[in-house]
């Protein structure tokens with residue numbers, strides 16, 4: 001059986017509760033806003049409901065079985081610039097056409113509103129993709145946005161892997177802002193966990209994973225349009 005596929009029972013019973021109580025409650029979104037403002041990053045365990053992470057795993061497995069994910073490049077404008085010494089993963093952009101994707105996107109939309117109310121960031125849209133790492137996959141230390149481009153502002157990575165343990169590797173490593181910031185966290189990519197950080201400030205990496213690893217990195221963006229360059233939502 002495919003490593004990402006859940007037990008058969010999960011597949012046949014469907015997901016009747018896919019309109020879950022939203023996890024975006026003020027105590028959590030306020031905590032995220034506070035952390036972004038102070039340290040620039042935070043991690044919430046058990047943020048996403050288990051039925052949603054299960055549904056997203058099924059969706060991801062279906063996409064994989066159709067061969068839909070593509071090898072990731074480096075940087076948004078350079079999707080075709082492949083450099084496997086930096087990043088070894090394949091991706092599939094969420095578009096909300098599937099119920100699990102749209103449930104996920106509506107949670108992110110709520111979070112976008114909550115962060116805007118607290119931080120006045122003017123976050124304008126959200127983009128995200130499934131990221132499929134085979135055993136051996138990794139992503140070297142990087143920033144998600146170049147400083148000053150004011151495009152991707154806040155990164156949020158959601159993890160979908162059940163029964164993940166330390167021996168499985170694949171940690172998200174986070175450093176304090178700046179060239180010589182200390183390493184401040186190693187986060188296991190356990191189902192339900194999300195990591196949130198400032199895209200232009202916080203260096204991070206994915207340690208080599210020893211098992212297939214599934215995540216949804218995403219970005220809240222401000223409108224990057226200028227007079228000579230229209231930057232539409234995906």
Ligand code: OGA
Pocket residue numbers: 131139144157171172189204205206215217
């Ligand atoms: C990314 C990224 C982190 C992760 O895709 O830009 O940093 O834990 N992902 O998957």
Ligand code: MN
Pocket residue numbers: 142143144204217
């Ligand atoms: Mn990143």
